[in-house]
Amino acid sequence: MTTPTQLRSAPVIEETARLLTEHYVFPDTAERLAGLLRERLTEGAYDVDSAEELGRLVTADLQSVNGDRHLRLKYHADPVPAEQGAAALAAMRRDFDASLGGVPRVESLDGGVAVVELAPALFPLGWAAEPLGAALALAAPARALIVDLRGSLGGDPDTVAFVCGHLLDARTHLNTMHWRDGDRCEQSWSPAHVPGPRFGGTKPLYVLTSGRTFSAAEELSYDLQQLGRAVVVGERTGGGAHPREGWTVHPHLEATVPVGRAVNPVSGTNWEGTGVEPDIACAAADALDRAHALALARLTD
Secondary structure, eight states: OOOTTSOOHHHHHHHHHHHHHHHOSSHHHHHHHHHHHHHHHHHTTTOOSOHHHHHHHHHHHHTTTTOOTTOEEEEOSSOOOSSTTHHHHHHHHHHHHTTTTTOOEEEEETTTEEEEEOOSOBOOHHHHHHHHHHHHHHHTTSSEEEEEOTTOOOBOHHHHHHHHHHHSSSOOEEEEEEETGGGEEEEEEOOSOOSSOOOOSSSOEEEEEOTTOOTHHHHHHHHHHHTTOOEEEESOOOOOOOOEEEEEEETTEEEEEEOEEEEOTTTSSOOTTTOOOOSEEOOGGGHHHHHHHHHHHHHTO
16 A cells, blocks of 8 residues: 555546546536646656645645635545545544534623534534534523634534524525536525524524634525624635535545535625625634624613
8 A cells, every 4th residue: 555655646646637527516627727737747746755745735736726725635644544525524523522512612601692612613414413402402592692613614514504493483595505416406494493492583693703714614604694694703714615525545635626516595606715704803812702792782772
């Protein structure tokens, strides 16, 4: 088996180029990128001994055309399984087990304001429904709620819909995914029913963001903002709206390729490349205090 110090770049590049042309959501861009990778390979740009260095170089080239931050050749320090998607799933499971199921904090602040922190990801719903449901049910009686996504780096759109179900009063169209495979569309709706009590769709709601907030966490912010349900407080988010799949192309390298694009039913677009712009802009470190003050002012109106 190839090791990190016995690296053959050409097979990695050829497989990555093939995956791009077969799966990337924008076929024309995929052809350009595949050509760029092969050109750079011929030039000797990828003649390196380290899988980590190869991943860094290829990722920079993959993102050089349209800035798609989901498009990467991702390095994993530990050997990763060969099955499609297994590398990301294994890493997510470790994070899930270390973060109380993705809900590291539920807190009651002065004035009847609750904080629920969702980090480091919105994990697959089959794992996360129980801890998320428990945390959101615990916060449901609060007079106002702050959802802290400053450290949330992505996750599962089904989990986004589940969280929204606790923060809205009725089943609501949140997003439509346009998939390259089969040229098909798939709508995402908040559930009509959730386990336990809802916080609901009328009490004050604030979402905290940072420049690190990314992908599915951005969708949660964006969906609630576009519906007029939440006030987003903090920093502009990272700008990744394309769902991705992962393929192992080397024991330590995973090609992550976006296979679809999100379209919000209110805005008709998404946050790709631009991020979610906060309603109240401030440093991420100050966002909780700012949102708490806004909630208290709203509750005393």
